[in-house]
Amino acid sequence: MTHVWLIGFLSTFAGIGAGGILASFINGFKRSIGTIYAVCTGLILGLISFEIVPEALHLGNWIVFSLGFLAGVIIFELIHMRLHRNPDLINSRKHHNVRMGLFLALIISVHNFPVGVILGTSEHSKFSLALLQALILHNIPEGMILFTPFFIAGIRIYLLFLLSVFIAAPVALGALIGEMIGMQNNLLWSFLISLTIGTIYMVTIKEILPESIRQSSNMYSFFISLIAFSLMGVYLIYL
Structure with missing residues (x-):
């Protein structure tokens, strides 16, 4: 696979952009916002559970998985605490949605960098093709989640392109570094x-699902999330 960094960038850009376009179409139906967040919650958790976690365990073991997962949680909490220190960002509903959108853009960008590194180091393996598929699949619901608060806040649609580039860039950078390192290390x-x-x-769990609950109810959000989770599982297992 040549120019893996470009392929990774375009795959991420396409997935995020497609999700953003879907969010823009649905944005007019304000009552559906809670449903959108619930569906995306289920889709992402389903993709993680049925596709990405098994792959991580296959390449490593429970110890490596636990350490990596814990590192991801710590990164999230550090960014979360930093962005929530400024009370001026939550003085209005619009500011809340903008803050949430910016936070999601930042955290998705952070988690896209190691994905790019993995893609670059696995350039010549079948695993890289599976990773690209997972990259596109999980970036579509992420794009829907990311752009929904911006559309609710009334931010112009040209941000769709700029934010898609911002989020896809770490994949390209990580893939370039991965190619240079060339490490074939499953752990x-x-x-x-x-x-x-x-x-x-x-x-x-801490941003998307609570927003769905806020827009609808506990039972409705969990029910819709469960349906989306199950559909993603059926798709990944049987299709």
């Missing part, structure tokens, strides 16, 4: 994958 791959799982899991 390293497992740790980096586990780190990305930790960050995106925390984003889903």
Whole structure:
């Protein structure tokens, strides 16, 4: 696979952009916002559970997975605490949505960097093709989640392009570094994958699902999330 950094960039850009376009179409139906967040919660958790976690465990073991996951959680919490120190960002509903969108953009960008490194180091393996598929699949719901608060806040759609580039750039940078390193180390791959799982899991549980509940209700959000989770599982296992 040549120019893996470019392929990784375009795959991420396409997934995020597609999710953003879907979010823009749905944005007019304000009552559906809680449903959107719930669906995306289920899709992301399903992708993690049925595709990414098994791959991390296959490449490494439970110890490596736990260490990587913990590192991802710590990264999330550090960014989360830093961004929540400024009370001026939560003085209005619009500021809340902008803050949430910026936070999601930052955390997704952080977790995309190790994905790029993995992609670069696995350039000549079948695993890189599976990773690209997972990259596109999970970036679509991430794009929907990311751009929904911006659209609710009334931010112009040209940010769709700029933010997609911002989020896809770490994949390209990580892939370039991975190509230069050229490390064929399954334990390293497992740790980096586990780190990305930790960050995106925390984003889903602490940011996306609570927003769905706020827009609807506990029972409705969990029910819709469960359906989306199950559908993603059926798709990944049987299709």
